[in-house]
Amino acid sequence: MHEIWFWLVSVMIAIYAVMDGFDFGSGVLHLFVAKTNDERREVLGAIGPLWDGNEVWLLAGGGAMFLAFPKVLAAGFSGFYLAMFLVLWVLLLRGISIEFRSHVQDSLWRAFWDGTFAVSSILLPVLLGAALGNVLRGVPIDANGEFNIPLFTHFGTANPVGILDWYTVLVGVFVLATVTAHGALFLAWKTDGPVHDRSAKLALPLWGVVLVLWIVTTLATHAVNPGLFAAFPKVPLAWLFFVVYLAGLGLVFVGLAKKKRLLSFLGSGAFILGILATSAACVFPVMLRSTLDSAWSLTAHNASVAIHGLRVGLVWWLIGFPLAIGYFAYLFHIHRGKVKAPSEGEGY
Amino acid sequence: MGDPLFWHRLQFGFTASFHYLFPQLTMGLALLIVILKWVARRTGDEAYNDLARFWIRIFGINFAVGVVTGIPLEFQFGTNWASFSRYSGGIIGQTLGMEGMFAFFLESTFLGLLIWGEKKIGPRRHFWAAVALFVGSWLSGYFIIATNAFMQHPVGYTIGADGTLQLASFWQFLMNPWARVQYAHNMVASVVTASFVVAAVGAYWMLKGVHLVHAKRNLKVGVFAGLISALLVAFPTGDLQGKLVAKHQPVALAAMEGRFESGTHAAMNFIGQPNVQERKIDNPIRMPGILSFIAYGSFSSNVKGLNDFPMDQWPTSIEMLYYGFHMMVGLGTFFIALMGLAALYLWRKRLEQSRWLLWMLMLAFPFPYIANTVGWMVAEMGRQPWAVYGLMRTADGASRLVHAGQTVFTTMGFAGLYFVLGLLFFFLIGREIAHGPVATKH
Numbered sequence: 045m046h047e048i049w050f051w052l053v054s055v056m057i058a059i060y061a062v063m064d065g066f067d068f069g070s071g072v073l074h075l076f077v078a079k080t081n082d083e084r085r086e087v088l089g090a091i092g093p094l095w096d097g098n099e100v101w102l103l104a105g106g107g108a109m110f111l112a113f114p115k116v117l118a119a120g121f122s123g124f125y126l127a128m129f130l131v132l133w134v135l136l137l138r139g140i141s142i143e144f145r146s147h148v149q150d151s152l153w154r155a156f157w158d159g160t161f162a163v164s165s166i167l168l169p170v171l172l173g174a175a176l177g178n179v180l181r182g183v184p185i186d187a188n189g190e191f192n193i194p195l196f197t198h199f200g201t202a203n204p205v206g207i208l209d210w211y212t213v214l215v216g217v218f219v220l221a222t223v224t225a226h227g228a229l230f231l232a233w234k235t236d237g238p239v240h241d242r243s244a245k246l247a248l249p250l251w252g253v254v255l256v257l258w259i260v261t262t263l264a265t266h267a268v269n270p271g272l273f274a275a276f277p278k279v280p281l282a283w284l285f286f287v288v289y290l291a292g293l294g295l296v297f298v299g300l301a302k303k304k305r306l307l308s309f310l311g312s313g314a315f316i317l318g319i320l321a322t323s324a325a326c327v328f329p330v331m332l333r334s335t336l337d338s339a340w341s342l343t344a345h346n347a348s349v350a351i352h353g354l355r356v357g358l359v360w361w362l363i364g365f366p367l368a369i370g371y372f373a374y375l376f377h378i379h380r381g382k383v384k385a386p387s388e389g390e391g392y
Numbered sequence: 393m394g395d396p397l398f399w400h401r402l403q404f405g406f407t408a409s410f411h412y413l414f415p416q417l418t419m420g421l422a423l424l425i426v427i428l429k430w431v432a433r434r435t436g437d438e439a440y441n442d443l444a445r446f447w448i449r450i451f452g453i454n455f456a457v458g459v460v461t462g463i464p465l466e467f468q469f470g471t472n473w474a475s476f477s478r479y480s481g482g483i484i485g486q487t488l489g490m491e492g493m494f495a496f497f498l499e500s501t502f503l504g505l506l507i508w509g510e511k512k513i514g515p516r517r518h519f520w521a522a523v524a525l526f527v528g529s530w531l532s533g534y535f536i537i538a539t540n541a542f543m544q545h546p547v548g549y550t551i552g553a554d555g556t557l558q559l560a561s562f563w564q565f566l567m568n569p570w571a572r573v574q575y576a577h578n579m580v581a582s583v584v585t586a587s588f589v590v591a592a593v594g595a596y597w598m599l600k601g602v603h604l605v606h607a608k609r610n611l612k613v614g615v616f617a618g619l620i621s622a623l624l625v626a627f628p629t630g631d632l633q634g635k636l637v638a639k640h641q642p643v644a645l646a647a648m649e650g651r652f653e654s655g656t657h658a659a660m661n662f663i664g665q666p667n668v669q670e671r672k673i674d675n676p677i678r679m680p681g682i683l684s685f686i687a688y689g690s691f692s693s694n695v696k697g698l699n700d701f702p703m704d705q706w707p708t709s710i711e712m713l714y715y716g717f718h719m720m721v722g723l724g725t726f727f728i729a730l731m732g733l734a735a736l737y738l739w740r741k742r743l744e745q746s747r748w749l750l751w752m753l754m755l756a757f758p759f760p761y762i763a764n765t766v767g768w769m770v771a772e773m774g775r776q777p778w779a780v781y782g783l784m785r786t787a788d789g790a791s792r793l794v795h796a797g798q799t800v801f802t803t804m805g806f807a808g809l810y811f812v813l814g815l816l817f818f819f820l821i822g823r824e825i826a827h828g829p830v831a832t833k834h
Contacts, residue, residue, distance in 0.1 A: 093504035096459065100500050103466060104492030110469070111489040114481020114556075121470025121477075122791035128471050129802045133809060136460040140813070143456035147820050190474070192793035349482035350552050353559035357486060364493030371501035378505065378512060386508070 045354045046329070049112035050344040052361060054324040056105035061172075061320055062226075062313045063098035067091045069227015071138065071165025072220070075158065077231060077242040081151075082385040084158060085392060088142060089383040090234040092392030093375060095142060099135070104368070111357045115189055115347035116331045123183060123191040124175065127207045131171050138164035146392050166220065173219025177212030180323065181205070181268050182341075185334035189342055201268050203335060211268050218257040225250035226312045229296070233305035236382045247308070248300055255293075269333075275326045282325035289318025399799035400472045400790045403806065405772070407464050409765055410810050414458035416764045419533055419579065420586025421451050422526040424617060429519050431613075439605050439829075443613075444522075445510070446606075446829040447590070452507045453820050455499075457813060464806070472799065476779050476789030482558045483542055483549050483565060487535040495532035498524055533582075534575055541571035543780050544771065545640050557783070573636055574771070577629035580621045581767065584727060585760040587618030591734070592757035593825055595750040606829040611743060611753070615734045622727035630724065631686070637774065638687035641781065643701045644774030647710045648717035649683050651697045658683035658695035666714045671699065708776045716766040716773065723763040730756055 074087040109117045121128055137160050145157035184203050185191045196206035199213075208216075228250055231243035266273050276282050295311025298304075327333070331347060334340035348354065386392070425447050432440035466488065469477045502524040510518045542549075548565030552558040559565065591614025597607035638645050645651075650666035650673050651658060660682035664673040681691035688695075698706060707713050734753060737743040743750070775781060779789035 093508065096503065097497060097500035100492060100496040103463065103496055104489070106466060107485070107489035107492040110477065110481050111485030114477050114485055117470045117481065118474035118478040118791075121467060122472070122474035122794050125471055125791075125794050125798050126802070128467055129805065132464045132467055133805060135463060136809065136813075139460040140456060140816070143452070144816060144820065147453070148823070188792075189478075190793050192791075192795075349485070349556075350558040353482050353486065356559060356562045357489065360490060361493065364490070364497075368493060368497040371497050375501050375504070378509065392508070 045351055045358070046112075046344040046348050048358065049108070049348065049354055050328060050331070051324075052358075053105060053108045053112060054321065056101055056108055058317045058320040058324075060098070060101035060105055061223075062316045063101055064095070065169075065223040065226045065316055066230035066309075067095045067098055067227070068165045068169050068223040069225065070231055071161050071227070072169075072224045073227055073231065073243065073246065075162050077228075077246065078239050081154065083237075083239050084154075085146065085385040086235055086237075086239055086383055087231065088145065088392035089386055090231065092142060093379055096139075097372065097375065099139075100368075108357075108361070112349060112354055113331060113342075113344070113347045114349065116342050119185060119189055119191065119342060120332060123185075123193060124178065124207055125192060126195045127171060127175065131168065131175075134164045134167045134171065138168065142392065149388060169220045169223045170213070170216035173216035174208055174212040176219065176323075177215030178207060179332065180215070180265055180272065180327070181209075181211055182333035182335040184336050185332060185340045185342065186336065187340055189340065189347070205335075211264055214257075214261055214264055218254075218261040221250065221254050221257050222312075222316060225254050225296075226309075226316060229299075229305065229309040229312050233309045234383055240382075244300075244303075244305070251296055251300070272323075272326050279325050279328070282322050285318050285321040285325055287318075289315050289322060292316075292318055394796050396794060396796040396799055397787055397790050399796055399803055400794075401786070403799060403803040404465075404468055404472060405769075406803070407461065407468065407806055407810075409768070410814075411458065411461040411465060412764065412768060413761060414454045414461065415529070415533070416582045416585045416761070417589060418451055418454050418458055419529045420582040420584070420621075421447060421454070421589075422522070422529045423583055424586050424590060424613060425451065426519075426522050426526050427617070428613065429522050433515075433519060437609075439609055442829045443606055443609055446824070448506055448522075449824055450821060452503070453817065453824070455503060457817055461810070461813070472791055472794065473779070473789050474791035474794075476784065478556065479784055479789070480542075480557045480780055482552070482556060483546075484539045486559065486562065486565070487539045487542075491532055491535035495528050495535060498528035499532065502528065530579065533579060534571075537575040537578060538566055538568060538571040540771070541568045541574055543778075544574070544775055545570035545636070546780055546783055557780070570636055570640070573629065573632045577625065577633045578767075580624040580629055581760070581764050583617060583621035584625055585764060587614045587621055587731075588727075588753075588757045588760045590614035591618055592754045595754040596825070597828065598744060599747065599750050599754060603828045603830075608744065611734075612738065615731060615738050615743070615753075618727070619731040619735045622724070622731050626724050626728060634686045635689070638695075641774055642696050643698065643705050644707055644713070645687060646696060646698045646701065647707045647713045648770060648774060649695075650710065650714045651683070651695060652699050654694065654697040654700050656684065656692050656694045657681045658687070658693070660686070661718070666711055668710050704777070706777075707773055709773050713770060713773045716769040720763050720767045720770060723759050727760065727763070 070087055070091050074084060078084045078087045106117070141157040141161040141164065145154055181201055183191050183193060184205065194206050196208040197204050199209045201209050201211050225247065228243045228247040232240055232247060235243065292311045292314030296308050296315065299308030299311055329344040330341050331344060332342040425444055428440050428444040428447065432438070432444060502521045505513060505521045506518070506525055509521065513521065542565060545568060547568050548559065548561040549557045550560040590610050594607045594610025594614055597603045598611065649660065652671040657680045659678040659680045661673055661676050661678045664676035664678065667674050683695055684693040685691050687693065730752060734743060734749060737746055737749055777785050777787070779786045
């Protein structure tokens with residue numbers, strides 16, 4: 045049961061990364077691929093009906109973690125205290141910049157929200173990527189299962205560490221590049237005209253950057269946490285996910301070459317899902333690694349609630365998850381095809 | 393002031409109060425939008441459809457602010473109240489998880505369709521999108537209330553081997569009698585807020601002499617829903633809530649009334665200031681027997697005073713609790729009187745000519761917000777000094793390693809951000825109301 049919940053939480057977070065990933069990427073790119081007001085509204089029209097639902101995956105994943113592993117949630121959230129609030133504030137600014145922009149027909153009002161939308165879309169993946177970096181690097185969890193680290197110290201990976209060091213920032217930049225490239229494929233899929241052309245043109249160089257950063261980040265991870273790679277050959281599941289993400293990467297390029305936009309987009313989704321799942325398979329059962337004493341690490345076994353709660357949660361989760369997938373299928377069906385910039389006063 | 397606990401409490405109190413200004417409108421408004429659309433379908437009166445669209449626009453802005461101010465609360469459980477989360481996550485993680493799965497996905501899917509999708513999905517499915525949003529937001533309310541009810545009156549739990557709370561009975565926890573009463577009380581109170589806002593906008597247009605067709609319908613729906621919901625807030629829901637507090641939190645009841653001495657025929661103060669140092673009420677104007685009646689249904693029942701409880705069980709802010717309770721009850725009575733009067737005038741077809749009453753309806757809309765906010769303050773301050781009643785003290789629930797320097801910083805960040813957010817909100821809502829019900833281009 046602990047294993048199941050470890051994977052449910054991981055899957056929900058991975059879905060979040062794929063879904064909100066293309067929102068972030070669209071936000072990063074929209075200043076460059078959409079120049080006129082109509083083009084910007086085309087980008088917002090593509091993600092507008094979806095972003096809120098995408099973000100629910102983060103809340104639902106957090107909720108699942110609260111339910112199954114409250115000790116991990118408590119330690120992580122209070123441990124990364126300041127970074128958590130930065131994430132919150134940027135999420136807030138990003139949300140209102142999407143929702144408020146089109147309410148007022150004024151070029152300065154709109155330029156302000158476009159800028160806010162772009163900056164927050166850049167900061168969020170870097171922060172969330174740095175969080176992932178912290179999980180991979182490990183944190184100084186004490187005997188009580190707690191820690192609290194500042195935003196930065198000496199930018200090295202040895203204690204006393206900060207949330208941001210060279211490694212976690214590198215992971216953040218890798219995540220930023222990945223979601224930007226993912227977003228370019230999404231926009232190429234959902235738009236036509238100049239926005240499509242510019243996004244499609246940017247996609248290839250962006251994926252080149254992702255490829256380089258992927259190699260650099262993998263080597264850096266090996267330097268920071270060699271144990272992760274020692275586990276890899278012994279975990280068949282990790283191999284499976286590794287194949288998924290390599291295949292995803294392949295599909296991205298095949299799709300780009302053949303101008304099959306949806307294929308590329310699905311490929312980049314598989315890449316993100318696969319890379320997170322591979323990491324999860326390698327760290328299992330550890331959820332937050334202690335750099336002070338491996339016995340103090342928080343794992344799926346020592347940080348979970350009692351078995352009855354996990355069973356009850358699984359029952360309603362198995363009802364709720366298909367419902368959520370159903371809503372998304374309906375939403376994508378309603379908004380199928382290329383988006384058009386809506387007339388003024390309607391839409392985003 | 394260097395005590396992190398003070399700042400944790402201030403921050404959560406501030407962010408939660410600010411957040412709840414928005415859902416209290418959207419939950420109530422979701423119901424009224426369904427009613428407006430239903431009436432439009434039944435009668436074929438297109439003005440009701442215009443109004444539904446107008447209120448959906450207001451709903452959208454409120455909902456967006458509600459979402460972005462609600463996410464911090466979920467995070468703060470972990471960031472600021474880590475010990476509490478560690479202790480009670482085995483229970484309240486269930487409802488917080490269910491809220492995401494069953495309510496948020498539903499709401500986020502149908503919100504976009506409701507706001508922008510009318511042309512795309514047609515009137516029939518648009519009506520059902522409104523119903524879905526109503527169901528989603530009211531479900532969300534239940535999961536949060538069930539979580540809070542567990543903190544007020546813990547049931548369905550067992551204490552695990554590591555000393556943390558674990559789930560014993562899911563249904564007992566989910567169907568907590570406290571949750572059922574608190575939910576009913578809270579939801580009809582959110583309908584009061586929405587009704588007052590709808591009526592106030594109607595009164596505003598009517599007084600200005602603009603959009604008269606729509607103003608009339610706003611007034612009709614607002615006053616009708618306002619009277620019913622204001623009555624339901626007091627009776628039976630408020631009455632039942634009072635009896636639950638008397639039964640399970642008698643010390644909170646004593647503090648709400650500033651009652652120090654025990655005795656029969658307990659009085660209710662209409663005016664008076666609690667003087668905790670000298671353990672009395674200054675300048676009291678009171679009516680004997682009322683508190684006994686509220687608490688136990690009989691004018692002569694004995695109501696225990698604070699003197700008969702150990703001081704370490706007393707709520708930490710008796711003054712705020714006292715004023716919060718009296719403002720809530722006073723405003724609740726005023727709501728019934730105002731809406732009763734407005735309904736009478738509406739029935740006699742004199743409301744539109746009675747400008748003084750329209751003025752009152754227009755100016756009254758902030759008061760339900762105040763009543764809802766102080767009502768929640770009574771619930772939360774009455775729970776003190778406990779985070780989970782009788783099981784965990786609030787002081788033990790805060791994150792142990794987070795220091796005051798971190799919490800003061802983030803509290804100030806929220807203060808600044810929410811101030812700006814509030815200004816933007818007023819600006820956008822003001823524009824919508826000024827533009828009226830049929831404007832699309834602005």
